[in-house]
Amino acid sequence: MARKAEPKPYHHGDLRNALVEAGLKVLAEQGIAGLNLREVARVAGVSHAAPYRHFADKEALVAAIAEDGFRQLQAALRKVVAKTPRTASQQLVAMGQCYVLFALKYSDHFRVMFTSTRDAETQPELYALSKCGFLMLIDAISAGQTSGALVAGDPTDFAKTLWATMHGLAVLLVDQQFPPTTKSPLKEAEAMAGQCVQRVLQGMIRP
Amino acid sequence: MARKAEPKPYHHGDLRNALVEAGLKVLAEQGIAGLNLREVARVAGVSHAAPYRHFADKEALVAAIAEDGFRQLQAALRKVVAKTPRTASQQLVAMGQCYVLFALKYSDHFRVMFTSTRDAETQPELYALSKCGFLMLIDAISAGQTSGALVAGDPTDFAKTLWATMHGLAVLLVDQQFPPTTKSPLKEAEAMAGQCVQRVLQGMIRP
């Protein structure tokens, strides 16, 4: 009955990754409040001093968990872009929906991602990773401009606006500012994300 | 040299408000990490048991601090709307700038506002208050539609998009995702907020 039929290895093998995964489990089941070294070690099945063999301190473990989140988000966005190679608008809408759904599905993980990256100097790799979505937005926008679908202008500025919209919607939903009206909050969120991105693309001013 | 020449009143007079203000001071000087009952009491100049005469527990004090933030934000937005009674676009841009500047000026207070409102049922007043900006957006948008400046459509949907953009930019800036390139980050943020809102209003699709 031991997990995955491993006979509880003496030296565990890959505790570092196991700790990160345990951290994700803790975030999913207990939220940020439960994310502490002792609980993560408990879930990973090791003593609470063991993590110090792999992480300098708690902050380092949290940073690794955040890093994992950005990699997952990046992978999800790549997948969606590959699957939606139609117009720029459709791609941007799909990316927005993917982003918001990720935030809702892994809400506490998402929170950790954006509260532990505060220092661009001390953790440059993590900071760079946190911009993954932004860079993919720029690419999609540039392509849309080249194809003539989108208005001309600095794609970075456009990407800032779209990222702000996507991220803002994600954060507001995660923070329960738009309580779901039906029993499928994820579908609602996806629809809202689609509407928001489309509205940004179309504008609000009467021509 | 006693603060405001008060001779240290025996019964303090208005400790409840003093505790909220002490909380703001703590947030400004030490951030969220320093926001605990004992420190707030210390800053307010009372024993750490005194707050329990006015708040049931720590959560209640934090909720009061959040409430104060929403009232301040609402007041700032009202002021800006009153001062900018020109076109709908100009009003919406000014509101976005006001919102983002508020978030940056009182960043940890802003964080507290949007992390303590999670329960719409248990704290209905606070939840209602948290929508103040949203409701003002709806009003401005409706007015813009009536005047013919804005495209027709559900103003609530438009407001969701604009709020998401404003809030997202605010959160990303607070979380250092757009590190300032000059020495006046507030001015930069104001400019970015103006650009973002204007971009949302104008759209990105080629007509």
Added chain:
DNA sequence: TGTACATCAGTGAACGCGCGTTCACTGATGTAC
């Protein structure tokens, strides 16, 4: 192939700290007569 030793991952007990909260108290305020 076998032995001796260095290396290193994980253990468990312990430390110290700060926190939220409680509780018997003290001292000031307000009110009834």
Added chain:
DNA sequence: TGTACATCAGTGAACGCGCGTTCACTGATGTAC
């Protein structure tokens, strides 16, 4: 106006808890000869 008493805001000592971190250790692994 003055006195007695109830009320209530603030005190300070104390409790208990969970946390991050340290440290001497143990047990497994790898390597040199």
